[in-house]
Amino acid sequence: MIKRISLAAFTLLATYAGFAQQVEFTEYELDNGLDVILHQDNTAPVVTVGVMYHVGAKDEEEGRTGFAHFFEHLLFEGTENIDRGEWFNIVAANGGSNNANTTQDRTYYYETFPSNNLKLGLWMESERMLHPVINQIGVDTQNEVVKEEKRTRIDNAPYGKIIYSTGISPYMFEKHPYKNSVIGTMEDLDAAQLDEFKAFFDKYYGPNNATLVIAGDFEEEETKKWIKSYFASIPKGPEVERIDIKEEPITEEIVATEYDDNIQIPAKLYVYRTPSMKERDAYVLDMISSILTDGKSSRMYKKMVDEDKEALQVLAFPRSQEDYGMYVMGALAMGDTPLEQLGESMDEEIKKLQTELISEKEYQKLQNKFENRFVSSNSSVQGIAASLATYHMLYGDVDLINDEIKIYRSITREDIKEVANKYLKKNQRLNLDYLPTPESK
Template sequence: MIKKLNLLFLLCASTTMFAQQVEFEEYQLDNGLDVIIHQDNSVPVVTVGVMYHVGAKDEAPGRTGFAHFFEHLLFEGTKNIERGEWFNIVAANGGSNNANTTQDRTYYYETFPSNALELGLWMESERMLHPVINQVGVDTQNEVVKEEKRSRIDNAPYGKIIYATGINKYMFDKHPYKNSVIGTMQDLDAAELEEFKAFFDKYYGPNNATLVVAGNLEMEETKAMIKDYFGPVKSKPEVERVQITEKPITETIKATEYDSNIQIPIKAHVYRIPGMSERDSYVMSMISSILTDGKSSRMYKRMVDDEKVALQVLAFPRPMEDYGTYIMGALPLGDTPLEKLAEIMDDEVNKLKTELISEREYQKLQNKFENQFVNSNSSIQGIASSLATYHVLYGNADLINEEIDIYRSITREEIKEVANKYLNKNQRLDLDYLPESEKEQK
């Protein structure tokens, strides 16, 4: 059935809004593949994306990094695409492609001129139907992943915070979220070829995937091609989902992490929050914006502009399917003690817990989220990604338009209530993130 949605957005940062109608159709093939098609013939491009409901949390103990590894491995080649030719084919046809992995899902996509739609469908069906998984590809991508880990995490300033490798291990005891998405090189080195093949067989079935096609297309013609290319793929046994409940954090977790790539430390407070589809998670996104989003945020104005105790403030809300984390912190200016930063952060949190934000600040907050919502769906590629994400992780593709209504319905009183519920000292990680040189001095 075709679902007509209203995508509301702001014009020129004003509160004047009008509705743009977006249409998409959802259905399922006999093999369990979920399909979402969005037609927009005003653009000359088309995006073909496949999101598999497998991420780092689905990995076996001692085999971390598999989900992210497959993001690389499945570009190696297929039965009908020679090794090393994937990117050449895409580029030769005027397209672009990429993939990304989170704790919860893996997403592959190509964006082509619209006359190459069939090529995109064929390539993604090739990836699903018969990729070549051999030792040459595993060894090659093992080196690629090692270099990515070195450049993005090991040798990147504040890499343990940006990628949560120095955080989640404290926030989760039993849940696989405690592991990093990129995993450990020891686990990947120790894995046998048959383990990689088994991972594909378990998670890369059509009944664990959602295909999204968006852009300049003809609906019935596209459906026919989807059936031709993806219909023959056999379904696989249903995936058993991770269902692990963490005990609440009831005492402050004190920790220190060191980074050889930094000169300026960070004082960070990290809180565990509900999964991304929970209403409280939406409220926490608004709280994050109030405290640390941009130069007009409360912590920036006070700590950077007014009191000049911080060089910068930061926040990394990390919504995930089962749980989320909210990281807030600051970099000291000059000789400001980290505990001084902690004191001010707590004071700003306490204000949220005891006072309603002003009507003016509330309206500004609403405008900001309106703009963010519009920008996330301002391109065909963005719409495809949003449709896949909302369907796979939230169970409701309609959120591509309806999610903004959730933010609109959040009240000032609710912001105060949720701050009191989650932002408490005995429910957090208190992290000192220091230069490696300070470790040597101790």
């Protein structure tokens, strides 16, 4: 996902005159390898403490899928100094909120507190890193939680296999672990032994595989002392060997059908494998998505929904990841519209991008949209914290929080045409019919 800067309301107004506020930050590393990023903003008495670990679903062993996401739940169970089940109570009692999330590439935990509780947030995250209690009762409890999450979000949710890629990724990746879903399989989690969970923590949850971010109302020198006190003594973990698996190019269209018990409206999907989110082409594909389906004046919406009334809804978006990405296009059929017809209409829009430069008027509208996205995103210190950690860990460039808009500004009409020709080819895609199961019709 592309992250951008956050601005106060008065700055948002200023941006429309062409100005953008810089997000200032301090970056340094502790002796144990923990990367630290500080963004001080004393305009409101709120502070976010976040820790991002460079471990995601792609780092799991074959036959043990779901471990990274499972830890997103397990590490709220408790620590040697935080009783089981008390984590959320402590946060709430001190006026805070907290959460965590997992992707294929990383896992992120954070708390947002009134700024006078910054020290508490630092202590809690140091406890999670140094003293988690990983026992059988916690594993069994969270196993049931994860199973319910899978049932709710994927198994019983309309289009759940598309939203969470479980019905897409296995077609797009043969070797790379991106073929597996983030939530994993319940069979793998059921089969795992307690020692395997402990080993996973020991391998990936060391300070040298983490980035600590603090954003909001604090005093830098005092905060640096607290960080040293809570984190500097945590032992360095083993060096993590990064996944380096190359996929062979897709050279022939993959035609497939998936069924969903929870839907009544069929969909046609085209999915293309794309480069790492760090590549400039990934930014161009983001712009192409906007051209195709961003708003009622977008090309696919105007043609397929408004004019031809063949689609109930259309979609086009890049699913950006550290090693490879995917580009997903699709349409939900209106009435009895054949899916083949939807596919032909999508191909027509792709062909236009590949053979014609977008107009100057459309190009300026596109640039304005991305300027506005840049200045209106990350509207909280919580968002800035997550962006700083993401840019550092997955992009290797924290300065992108300020400089990313320059990449979008540099993209030309010719670039859009070139990238459409490079990636949106028929012989490089998954052609998927996503249908209701016959019994549900």
